[in-house]
Every structure is written in C-alpha cells, then in structure tokens.
Amino acid sequence: MKRLFIVANWKSNVTIQEVNSWLLQLKNSKWNIENKTIIVCPPFTLLSLLKQRLNEHKLPIEVGAQDISPFPKGAYTGEIAADQLAEYVSYVIIGHSERRKYFREADQMLSNKVDMALQGKITPIFCVQDATTVVPRDVSIVAYEPVFAIGTGNPDTPESAEKVSMRIREENKNVRKVLYGGSVTDKNVNSFISRSSIDGVLVGSASLDPVTFSHIITNA
Numbered sequence: 001m002k003r004l005f006i007v008a009n010w011k012s013n014v015t016i017q018e019v020n021s022w023l024l025q026l027k028n029s030k031w032n033i034e035n036k037t038i039i040v041c042p043p044f045t046l047l048s049l050l051k052q053r054l055n056e057h058k059l060p061i062e063v064g065a066q067d068i069s070p071f072p073k074g075a076y077t078g079e080i081a082a083d084q085l086a087e088y089v090s091y092v093i094i095g096h097s098e099r100r101k102y103f104r105e106a107d108q109m110l111s112n113k114v115d116m117a118l119q120g121k122i123t124p125i126f127c128v129q130d131a132t133t134v135v136p137r138d139v140s141i142v143a144y145e146p147v148f149a150i151g152t153g154n155p156d157t158p159e160s161a162e163k164v165s166m167r168i169r170e171e172n173k174n175v176r177k178v179l180y181g182g183s184v185t186d187k188n189v190n191s192f193i194s195r196s197s198i199d200g201v202l203v204g205s206a207s208l209d210p211v212t213f214s215h216i217i218t219n220a
C-alpha cells in the first residue's frame with residue numbers, strides 16, 4: 001500500500017485567532033490518517049504557534065513552509081533561511097505557480113532554493129505546471145499543479161494527471177512521489193489518489209475549512 005501525502009497550502013490566509021479554531025474543528029472531526037502523511041503549510045507567522053498547538057493536541061500532522069530563501073543566513077532582508085525554517089518544518093513548497101507569476105521566480109532561483117532546503121535537511125515539495133517544467137536534480141517529491149486548475153474549481157482529469165505524473169518520473173529519475181494539486185475537494189480526491197502514479201494531493205482553498213480537509217484526508 002503506497003504512503004499518501006496530503007499537503008495543505010494555506011497561502012496568505014489564517015490568523016492567530018483562526019488557527020486555534022481550525023485545529024479544534026479538525027480534532028473533533030472523524031478522520032482516518034492510516035498510511036498518510038499530513039503536512040500543513042501555514043504562513044511564516046504561524047509556524048511556531050501551529051507546531052506548538054499540534055504538539056499540545058497530539059495531532060499527527062507535520063508542519064511545512066510555503067517558501068524558503070535562496071540564500072543562506074545573513075544580510076537578506078525579509079527572507080527566511082533554511083537554518084531558521086529547519087527549527088519548525090520538515091517540508092517546504094518550492095516553485096508554486098503563484099511565486100513564479102507574482103514574484104518572477106525562475107529556474108535558477110528555484111534551484112538555489114532547493115539546494116538550501118536540502119542543505120537544511122528540509123524536503124522540498126517542488127511544484128511543476130506541466131511535464132516540461134525544469135525539476136532540480138535532487139528533488140524527490142513533485143506536485144503537478146496545472147495553472148488552469150488552481151483555485152478555479154476546474155481540476156485536471158485524473159487520466160491527464162496520471163499521464164503527466166508518468167512523464168515527470170520518466171524525465172526526472174530522482175522523483176519518488178508525484179502529488180496532484182488544483183481544485184482538489186473531498187469529492188474528487190479519491191479519483192486522483194486511486195491512480196497508481198499519484199501519491200497524494202496538494203490542497204489550497206479546500207484546506208482552509210477543517211471539516212472539508214478532514215474529509216479529504218479520510219476520502220484519500
């Protein structure tokens with residue numbers, strides 16, 4: 001049985017006040033996490049609090065970051081370096097299409113981010129928009145997220161996602177896991193997960209509702 005990765009990307013959402021209620025609602029929902037790694041990626045402002053609260057509530061959820069500095073620790077105003085992130089997270093999303101689009105992140109910078117993450121012993125979850133996106137050599141987890149499907153309610157088909165996943169693996173021999181992301185819901189999650197070459201999902205909007213997220217975890 002393959003181990004599934006269910007990753008929540010909160011983007012620039014959720015405040016300190018909201019995080020407690022999200023956790024309590026998730027805790028009170030019924031969810032089956034057998035054979036699943038659940039990773040929640042909050043904004044930087046919530047990393048410390050979320051980690052602390054997950055421990056207090058004994059919730060088997062890992063914390064991830066949504067971004068990482070392409071530089072080491074030092075004089076890089078506004079950036080969070082791998083050494084600093086490693087105090088909180090085991091995973092980091094790199095190359096999300098919103099970073100590429102709004103912050104002009106391109107292949108070389110993304111490759112530097114992957115290097116920094118790996119040096120800090122943080123596993124990159126590297127987002128690609130299709131099978132032609134450049135994947136840095138040592139990446140082992142890729143999330144296929146077609147731009148047309150992100151936040152639109154218009155997911156790719158499981159057949160197409162499976163084909164892209166197979167091509168990504170053919171072209172990037174170090175890739176071990178391919179996740180699908182783009183308008184994943186509790187209703188469609190299983191149609192992606194049931195494809196043999198899809199190892200999990202990256203969930204944006206639907207992860208903001210803890211009850212829906214618990215259903216996604218259970219239905220995966």
Ligand code: PEP
Pocket residue numbers: 009145149150151152153181182183184202203204205206
């Ligand atoms: C995302 O932005 O990574 C994403 C998958 O968003 P959504 O689930 O809202 O489409």
